[in-house]
Amino acid sequence: MHTVTDINEGLVNRQVSAVVEICTNGQGFFEITAEIKKWIHGKHFIDGLLTVFCGHTSASLTIQENADPDVQQDLLEALNRLAPRRDSYRHHYEGPDDMPAHIRTVLTGSSLSVPVSCGKLTLGTWQGVYLIEHRDATHRRNIILQFIGC
């Protein structure tokens, strides 16, 4: 049996949403933790749930280490091994990076949720929120932020 300790309890009287616009320049990790923290602070959110949603099928979201940039490079190579460029895909309208981008999006996900407590994201010490761009060309990506709480 693991220990369960209460953190806090409150009302639910607000929901607010915003869009983060990100210009990407090729495959890679684009951190949005600072923008999220600034938004939470500016809106005076106290307790609640933050949802992050990526409205694209060839870019995705993850929470990963924000300390050593080598981690992101290794993660990109791992995704490249798991969903490689190959000639045998049926779908290749937009080039050899098209179908691998869809597979990588399915594996990493389009939405994530982070509780907010006492005005702060409950991210761990080394955690950052990232958009992962899976396409080669430059893209304009929209990430929706939504908060429900007080």
Add this chain to the structure above:
Amino acid sequence: MHTVTDINEGLVNRQVSAVVEICTNGQGFFEITAEIKKWIHGKHFIDGLLTVFCGHTSASLTIQENADPDVQQDLLEALNRLAPRRDSYRHHYEGPDDMPAHIRTVLTGSSLSVPVSCGKLTLGTWQGVYLIEHRDATHRRNIILQFIGC
């Protein structure tokens, strides 16, 4: 620094849930976007959070491209390469598609969240919500929809 633009702000005074029943006939993608949109419209939801939950360990959820059906075929083959049928699994009670189905479910996920804004899902232009069936035989699958907002 990426641009953050507010979308809307509102109250939170309703939560509603429903179950979508899907009869599957073998491995594949089963789209439920139309059912979700109709439910949101019928309930007159304005702003809030839609959660979709799959109550099974051998079927899962994803958001992917709804334009070219070849994408789904390529995704199924990618999942087949990542979690292949093999003789060496310990768990094979229900046949050679049993354990690969559990692995594919872990990789793709059982829940997802989509913000609702001004009465509409904030899905991108090419995004659809799908149940992925990982088993060969016909199954009856239950997907829970839950809305919190106004």
Add this chain to the structure above:
Amino acid sequence: MHTVTDINEGLVNRQVSAVVEICTNGQGFFEITAEIKKWIHGKHFIDGLLTVFCGHTSASLTIQENADPDVQQDLLEALNRLAPRRDSYRHHYEGPDDMPAHIRTVLTGSSLSVPVSCGKLTLGTWQGVYLIEHRDATHRRNIILQFIGC
């Protein structure tokens, strides 16, 4: 067209959060379903949304079968094949299990959502909620539970 049936409708007047502390002793699945159910029961939650969040970059969350323990063993081996230990990672500060742990976390995810209905998690018959520990050494892991509803 799939069948959609309403489950229930209610108010949203409470949010409560707690932390589950788990001491892990090497790679494996650590179930927290009993702790979550006990917490929901103790707080008298009726309807709403439970969010589970893992505040670490080398441990993650999943919902999987809780009947046959062989499933967990097969899943660990599958994750080992998908994100193997290898000499070629750039990031290896904390040993050969360091970078594979990050990759496995990205593939399986840091947050999940489960609707609560009539005081019960809407988990399917065979579903359990698990922390997956990806590191070899013992670790103290914090999982945040958050409920929004009534």
